[in-house]
Amino acid sequence: MFSISPSARLRTSPFYQATLAEGMTHVTSYNNMLLPTGFGNPEEEYWRIINGASLWDVAVERQVQLLGPDAGRLAQILCPRDLSKCIVGQGKYVALCNHQGMLINDPILLKLADDRYWLSIADSNIWFWAEAIAAERGLNVEVSEPDVSPLAIQGPMAENVIAALFGDWVRDLKYFWFKETKIEGIPVAVARSGWSKQGGFEIYLMDGLKGTPLWNLVREAGKPWGIGPGNPNVHERIESGLLSWGGDTDNQTNPFEVRMGQYVDLDVADDVIGIQALRKIKSQGPKRHQLGIVLEGTEPAEPVFHWLDIMSNGHKIGDMTNIIWSPRLKTNIGFALVSVEAKPGDNVEVVQAGKSIIGKLQTLPFL
């Protein structure tokens, strides 16, 4: 579509040389870094995630490190989810909200020690946010961006690859749990996680000079399972109903609207940011909710950089926040952020490039 112009404002990842060598053709930017989004064989890359093992440079999932005596206190102030039972080695999916209860990020929180946490963030600047809150509340905690870069291995064969590399203990790792270890002297944390629903792991590289050696180690270990390059796959993530903060949300989106209510504990302390607003939103009931849409037609839709209007009886009822061809469902699908009055099963129309496409709402995920 368009070429991206080089600039150091969009930084490269420690895996940049490795992804260049793999023949990277497409990118996006995420947390002011380049995120590889294609290697020239979109079909092959998709089916590798569904059936095999796929290797992703997701260094753009930057870590916001909270370090110091008040790290746990700051983590709880930032997250409207009860963290009191979170133990070292455990990760949790959390909603970060502003003081008005609007979702500003949806990271994985990892507890590395009683005085050390990471927020493995989506695409918004949480360093500034966390640093402002820490400084304004006079907390004894240092907020930084440590030298940590996740590499994801996703797909049904991923566990075999990770076990071959690290040992069979990884098979017992629970979802979002992790362990710090080394591989050929390279410091890493291994977590069962990743932005697909096909199973998988993330290796958090803790030495930015070792990107290529780590990539090559995983590549070699994965050979028996046909591992190859891939990326957070927009087709798979939409089929699987995975949220993209900033893509599927706007600056008025609260967690209840986008299926994150289960991660909000309304009885956390009053000093947790946004909790008072969230209690009010919950009691009044959110105005929008997130559903899926299945569109009519057999031609793959053109993906776009913007939302599409969803109409019902001539009135706009919400936005289609992404649109993609589903290789497994063999139809075009996407997410709907629509009025709570719109229900699964309702027929709607989606406007793209001036044309109306007929669609039907349904619950998420699609698969």
Place this chain on the structure above:
Amino acid sequence: MFSISPSARLRTSPFYQATLAEGMTHVTSYNNMLLPTGFGNPEEEYWRIINGASLWDVAVERQVQLLGPDAGRLAQILCPRDLSKCIVGQGKYVALCNHQGMLINDPILLKLADDRYWLSIADSNIWFWAEAIAAERGLNVEVSEPDVSPLAIQGPMAENVIAALFGDWVRDLKYFWFKETKIEGIPVAVARSGWSKQGGFEIYLMDGLKGTPLWNLVREAGKPWGIGPGNPNVHERIESGLLSWGGDTDNQTNPFEVRMGQYVDLDVADDVIGIQALRKIKSQGPKRHQLGIVLEGTEPAEPVFHWLDIMSNGHKIGDMTNIIWSPRLKTNIGFALVSVEAKPGDNVEVVQAGKSIIGKLQTLPFL
């Protein structure tokens, strides 16, 4: 180089349809929006800025609006520059710093009313920052992203174009000053500003549905001066010594290192964020400074997504933060963020793709 994959996470501008119609070929992302960076004729686009009038979609220069009784107070708390004499209609270039005195953005502050300010920001999330500070300090001010999208007209002929559109009063507008007005019913603010040193204006569109009509009005008015599409031009901005926050800075950069000391007033009140750290940095003397480098060689350098090491006598003394062919100097140039011990006139070596290139330091700007 790479293609950019569509996603609503990178939003489009109100001028998107207009830039598509102009044949946009290259983009970057900036404040999670697409910024056009090329229309297929790089040489023509460069010389149009130097000699004529160039039209830029810079909607990515988003506004952080501070509205309410404490808007002025929040503006001053965010900016280590004395704003007490700033009057309505005036803009000022400011350094935003965190509590450690590190530069987190370098916006233009515009005072629209005693209770209404805009920060016309570079590429970092200042909504979150300003909202956190306002909420934590209990200020009576609303922080938002209003429906405002700048369109820049740059080049020596820009003033004629703007005068033809709005009248001769624009010729008396001082640098960074602005005035709210309408053009064919479209609400705008007209400012003498823009990210080039060739002279020019920015029209702040205040109705996102009117992007194409405004673009076409300017395009039509600019015909006598050969106006055409362009963008914040990396060649011109480097020749002119203009800073790119995030490209030429890292998270340890203070304003004194990047020629912004003149915009820091050390005697502002103690509650201004970062001022105590800035006083300390100033008294101890910054460790780095920003110079230019002229490289040997007659082949245009390949622009890159990362910094390049600057070496002197076998030791790294800093980073080359951008590299570009200068069409007017007919050589490769860029910015150096180097130890204060490195001086203009010093010979250095720059490492690109494993090869050393000989260069010489000099003061900025180049032209």
